[in-house]
Amino acid sequence: MSTDQLAGPDARSPMRAALARPGSRRSRRPRSLRARRTGAFYVFAGPWLLGFLAMTVFPLGYALWLSFTNSDGLSPNARFVGLSNYREVFTDPETLASLGRTGLFTVITVPLTIAAGLLLAVLLNQPIRARGVFRTLVYLPAVVPPVGSALVFKLIFDRDSGSANGLLDLFGVNGLSWLADPYARWVLITLTVWGCGNVMIISLAGLQDIPAELLDAARMDGASWWQSFTRITLPLLSPVLFFQLITQIIATLQSFLPLLISVDPTPKGVGAVPESNQLIMIDVFTQYFSNGRYGYASALLWVLFAFVMAVTFVVFKLSRGVVFYSVDPEQTQNKPRTIGDS
Amino acid sequence: MPVAPRSSLDRRRFLTASAGAAFTAAALPGCASSVDSGGGAKGAKETLTIMDVAWEKKDKQKAEQELGMNLNIVTYDVTKLNAMLAGNNPPDVVRGIGATDVPYFAARGLMADLDTYFAKSDVLKPSDLAAANDVWRYDSETRKQGTGPRYGMAKDYSQDCMFWYRTDMFEAAGLELPSDTEPLSCDEWLDLGKRLVKRRLGKVKVYGLSAGPVVAPLTTIMWMTASAGGSLFAEDLATVDFSSPEALKALQWYLDYAKADIGPSVVNPNPDGWDWPTYQANRMAMANDGYWFGGTIGGDAKIAEVSRFAPAPQLGSNRVSPCFGGTGYWVPKGAKNKDTAWKYFEWYFGGKLAQDRATTGWGIPSLKSLVPKMPQDTAFHKQSYEVQQRELPHFSVLPVSPYAQVDALNVVLTKVLPDAVKSGTAAGKIADALNSRINDQLARGKELVG
Numbered sequence: 001m002s003t004d005q006l007a008g009p010d011a012r013s014p015m016r017a018a019l020a021r022p023g024s025r026r027s028r029r030p031r032s033l034r035a036r037r038t039g040a041f042y043v044f045a046g047p048w049l050l051g052f053l054a055m056t057v058f059p060l061g062y063a064l065w066l067s068f069t070n071s072d073g074l075s076p077n078a079r080f081v082g083l084s085n086y087r088e089v090f091t092d093p094e095t096l097a098s099l100g101r102t103g104l105f106t107v108i109t110v111p112l113t114i115a116a117g118l119l120l121a122v123l124l125n126q127p128i129r130a131r132g133v134f135r136t137l138v139y140l141p142a143v144v145p146p147v148g149s150a151l152v153f154k155l156i157f158d159r160d161s162g163s164a165n166g167l168l169d170l171f172g173v174n175g176l177s178w179l180a181d182p183y184a185r186w187v188l189i190t191l192t193v194w195g196c197g198n199v200m201i202i203s204l205a206g207l208q209d210i211p212a213e214l215l216d217a218a219r220m221d222g223a224s225w226w227q228s229f230t231r232i233t234l235p236l237l238s239p240v241l242f243f244q245l246i247t248q249i250i251a252t253l254q255s256f257l258p259l260l261i262s263v264d265p266t267p268k269g270v271g272a273v274p275e276s277n278q279l280i281m282i283d284v285f286t287q288y289f290s291n292g293r294y295g296y297a298s299a300l301l302w303v304l305f306a307f308v309m310a311v312t313f314v315v316f317k318l319s320r321g322v323v324f325y326s327v328d329p330e331q332t333q334n335k336p337r338t339i340g341d342s
Numbered sequence: 343m344p345v346a347p348r349s350s351l352d353r354r355r356f357l358t359a360s361a362g363a364a365f366t367a368a369a370l371p372g373c374a375s376s377v378d379s380g381g382g383a384k385g386a387k388e389t390l391t392i393m394d395v396a397w398e399k400k401d402k403q404k405a406e407q408e409l410g411m412n413l414n415i416v417t418y419d420v421t422k423l424n425a426m427l428a429g430n431n432p433p434d435v436v437r438g439i440g441a442t443d444v445p446y447f448a449a450r451g452l453m454a455d456l457d458t459y460f461a462k463s464d465v466l467k468p469s470d471l472a473a474a475n476d477v478w479r480y481d482s483e484t485r486k487q488g489t490g491p492r493y494g495m496a497k498d499y500s501q502d503c504m505f506w507y508r509t510d511m512f513e514a515a516g517l518e519l520p521s522d523t524e525p526l527s528c529d530e531w532l533d534l535g536k537r538l539v540k541r542r543l544g545k546v547k548v549y550g551l552s553a554g555p556v557v558a559p560l561t562t563i564m565w566m567t568a569s570a571g572g573s574l575f576a577e578d579l580a581t582v583d584f585s586s587p588e589a590l591k592a593l594q595w596y597l598d599y600a601k602a603d604i605g606p607s608v609v610n611p612n613p614d615g616w617d618w619p620t621y622q623a624n625r626m627a628m629a630n631d632g633y634w635f636g637g638t639i640g641g642d643a644k645i646a647e648v649s650r651f652a653p654a655p656q657l658g659s660n661r662v663s664p665c666f667g668g669t670g671y672w673v674p675k676g677a678k679n680k681d682t683a684w685k686y687f688e689w690y691f692g693g694k695l696a697q698d699r700a701t702t703g704w705g706i707p708s709l710k711s712l713v714p715k716m717p718q719d720t721a722f723h724k725q726s727y728e729v730q731q732r733e734l735p736h737f738s739v740l741p742v743s744p745y746a747q748v749d750a751l752n753v754v755l756t757k758v759l760p761d762a763v764k765s766g767t768a769a770g771k772i773a774d775a776l777n778s779r780i781n782d783q784l785a786r787g788k789e790l791v792g
Contacts, residue, residue, distance in 0.1 A: 072787070159610055165545055168543070175543055179611075263611065267747075271749075271753030275757075290747065292747060292750065
């Protein structure tokens with residue numbers, strides 16, 4: 001008996017035999033490609049995912065559980081209190097006032113920051129001398145740590161020894177209590193807008209992405225600078241501005257460090273933040289670390305989270321028809337492309 | 343032909359496994375904490391974990407050499423401490439403020455009773471402990487601070503309601519210097535502040551008086567109430583009463599001080615956060631700080647030459663001069679290396695380091711035997727030493743409530759007082775608001791402590 005006979009009819013056709021055997025090279029090839037892709041997914045996504053689960057999902061879940069208790073983190077008699085912390089959030093006039101102040105602060109600072117950043121980006125996109133130096137200088141405040149900026153502002157605006165009142169003094173004008181109400185809010189807004197370098201850099205990148213031919217063509221057609229800016233530049237820049245609007249809203253609703261501009265950043269010091277600057281994160285910090293009300297503070301955080309989500313959703317809805325994409329996001333969304341797609 | 347089972351992990355399984363791994367990873371430190379590591383391998387050095395302000399590398403190396411142990415210094419952070427305590431994995435030694443930390447932590451059963459260690463020690467004998475160490479005592483039966491087991495020890499202390507003043511500014515204003523022996527009344531003190539203040543175009547160029555810690559007016563009001571013969575806290579420490587005649591008088595004094603705008607207050611905080619920079623810059627005539635402040639003044643010969651120390655002013659006839667600090671160390675109940683922690687205590691509080699500390703003037707030594715080492719070599723040091731010695735008999739522990747952290751109560755004051763000062767609200771109405779808000783806090787705390 002020949003070996004061929006022993007092996008059966010397929011053995012005479014190596015190709016067919018290879019296809020028939022599950023572990024053969026030929027049959028593995030398509031799976032191998034898929035396995036490689038899957039492997040790449042796990043390798044790249046794995047560390048982030050583990051971090052996300054351990055550092056975000058777990059703490060969030062823990063905070064959610066805490067929000068249904070009266071825990072202070074240390075006492076032995078903490079107990080489940082149901083929704084009472086959430087009820088308190090929505091009935092406590094101080095919390096509601098701080099939420100209101102947070103909303104007002106966001107409504108004022110976000111448009112101002114984006115407008116200031118855009119204005120600077122437009123100016124620094126002009127062909128001027130030492131443009132790089134100016135760009136660096138304007139961006140510099142954005143890289144100063146928030147605590148550093150707050151300290152500098154504290155020194156500038158101190159009533160008795162600050163340079164702002166020193167300047168007024170030169171003109172014989174009475175000094176103001178900048179870091180107390182009613183001026184503290186405006187100093188905080190100035191501090192926030194002062195850090196508009198990030199917006200400027202992203203807007204500048206967006207401006208440089210606008211094809212020069214479009215602007216040249218408009219100019220040749222007799223469009224003024226303003227017409228070109230409002231009809232070409234702004235629409236093409238709108239996805240960039242929208243991205244910044246969303247990220248700025250989320251960041252501003254969670255503002256914390258700049259609020260410590262006039263106080264000692266400790267549990268007892270935070271209580272001395274002027275009333276107009278007592279935004280929701282000050283309330284959260286005070287409840288956690290001064291009052292030791294872990295349960296209530298966790299409920300506050302979850303309410304803030306829901307508030308941020310709701311605001312973001314509303315802004316997304318309102319943006320339809322205002323933001324112009326050169327590629328329709330709906331189409332690209334339905335057909336994802338991954339590595340290896342042909 | 344049967345399809346071979348998929349050998350590779352699909353995404354859904356991966357996500358499930360990752361979640362499991364993450365939760366396991368998060369739980370691991372908790373499990374690890376329940377395993378007593380002891381002193382490590384035989385012959386290996388012990389490691390003591392201390393939560394403290396940052397140490398310089400050379401200080402740490404020197405301490406390790408002298409103690410024959412490894413030190414793991416964890417920078418003090420109250421949130422981290424709470425997390426470690428809650429996870430039953432606390433440091434072995436924790437820095438703390440005796441006057442305000444002890445009731446809160448001891449009532450929650452988080453501090454180790456050190457009485458047996460003190461009883462056995464040849465270095466830290468109870469008979470040698472200064473009275474200020476009583477701020478580290480807490481009686482869990484009566485829930486009172488100042489008596490009961492010792493839960494820690496002060497490295498040094500001050501009677502925090504005394505004050506320093508600038509003789510040059512008094513002379514320039516044509517004012518008589520305060521007595522070294524007789525305390526001023528609080529009204530006289532405020533009046534002096536008003537006379538010493540210098541203003542220009544709405545700004546205070548020279549503060550007449552800096553009274554009490556700006557972000558912690560509670561202790562100022564507690565002290566003045568006690569001086570007037572009352573007590574801010576009720577007997578069981580579960581409520582406050584700002585409406586009592588004594589407390590109301592103290593509150594009124596603070597409101598008058600803040601309204602007078604003669605120094606940093608809750609309405610106009612000092613940007614430096616403490617008095618020294620302003621005092622040194624010739625912009626403060628009187629600073630309400632204890633003996634420790636002399637450590638900074640003593641470092642500047644020019645300022646020392648024109649500075650003097652004075653007894654704590656009194657609001658009433660009951661002379662009290664409390665300590666609201668007593669910074670030192672304590673050992674958590676769940677600490678794994680208590681014996682090693684005590685070795686550190688003896689080295690830090692009773693060894694050469696303590697002797698050196700006593701000579702600096704940065705506080706009154708917490709051991710009576712070290713008091714003669716306090717600096718007395720210059721006229722400045724001699725005057726402050728003598729005033730301090732005369733003040734010691736008036737030391738008292740003013741207990742704070744175990745049902746809330748003092749910071750939490752101060753936050754209520756710093757929220758309520760600025761508006762009240764600006765609007766000119768009557769002290770009685772402010773007292774009612776403070777009673778309501780603070781008593782709510784204390785009630786919540788009492789429910790938790792049981």
